[in-house]
Amino acid sequence: MANTAGSPVLFGARYSVYTxxxxxxxxxxxxxxxxxxxxxxxxxxxxxxxxxxxxxxRIPAFEHDGLRLYExxxxxxxxxEAFPGPALQPSDPRGRAHVNQIISIxxxxxxxxxxxxxxxxxxxxxxxxxxxxxxxxxxxxPRAETCLRVLDAGLADHxxxxxxxxxxxxxxxxxxxxxxxxxxxxxxxxxxxxxxxRWWQAMASRPSVQVTRSxxxxxx
Ligand SMILES: N[C@@H](CCC(=O)N[C@@H](CS)C(=O)NCC(=O)O)C(=O)O
Numbered sequence: 001m002a003n004t005a006g007s008p009v010l011f012g013a014r015y016s017v018y019t020x021x022x023x024x025x026x027x028x029x030x031x032x033x034x035x036x037x038x039x040x041x042x043x044x045x046x047x048x049x050x051x052x053x054x055x056x057x058r059i060p061a062f063e064h065d066g067l068r069l070y071e072x073x074x075x076x077x078x079x080x081e082a083f084p085g086p087a088l089q090p091s092d093p094r095g096r097a098h099v100n101q102i103i104s105i106x107x108x109x110x111x112x113x114x115x116x117x118x119x120x121x122x123x124x125x126x127x128x129x130x131x132x133x134x135x136x137x138x139x140x141x142p143r144a145e146t147c148l149r150v151l152d153a154g155l156a157d158h159x160x161x162x163x164x165x166x167x168x169x170x171x172x173x174x175x176x177x178x179x180x181x182x183x184x185x186x187x188x189x190x191x192x193x194x195x196x197x198r199w200w201q202a203m204a205s206r207p208s209v210q211v212t213r214s215x216x217x218x219x220x
Contacts (some may be wrong), residue, residue: 090163151173
């Protein structure tokens with residue numbers, strides 16, 4: 001976005017699943033921001049100045065008006081609550097509980113399984129000249145199946161993961177699915193879940209999703 005003076009700064013990388021989550025929230029809210037690229041996978045590890053900002057050395061981190069934050073969930077909730085634009089969390093406690101449950105499912109079960117065990121192992125590892133660990137992929141498939149089954153069932157009576165309107169739950173899950181489906185196993189598994197496939201298609205056409213596509217998706 002063009003004029004970012006006084007705007008929030010997001011520290012992260014365009015390839016990063018977890019950086020994309022608050023980017024999606026910023027885009028959906030229409031908030032101008034600056035993305036400060038940080039490569040935590042650089043040889044030698046994350047820059048020391050960055051580790052002062054994020055002691056665990058992970059991306060993203062965030063700064064706005066003197067407020068420093070890390071953890072994508074905390075950042076996204078702040079973005080939703082501090083800026084005008086469409087609300088990304090339901091106003092009722094039950095609705096918010098569903099959003100938070102899905103975010104927790106993504107963090108606790110989906111990320112490692114869909115992204116590291118399947119996407120990275122099947123797609124990234126061979127580009128580095130190493131063979132995929134087939135046992136790791138095979139062991140992950142049933143765990144991935146559970147994630148997809150649970151999320152698909154939740155879409156039975158509404159179009160978004162946590163209800164009738166887009167929420168932080170959708171923005172948390174989308175970047176994980178974006179990489180998962182680049183693995184043949186991921187694309188094939190997703191195609192077997194019709195509600196989740198419809199959700200994926202609807203999400204893919206959103207301008208926020210289009211402008212935050214990862215280099216891996218763009219080079220496909
Ligand atoms: N719980 C953190 C997770 C962040 C995370 O794992 N980010 C990845 C990139 S998508 C990372 O920094 N990985 C670096 C590493 O594992 O050393 C959050 O929600 O922000």
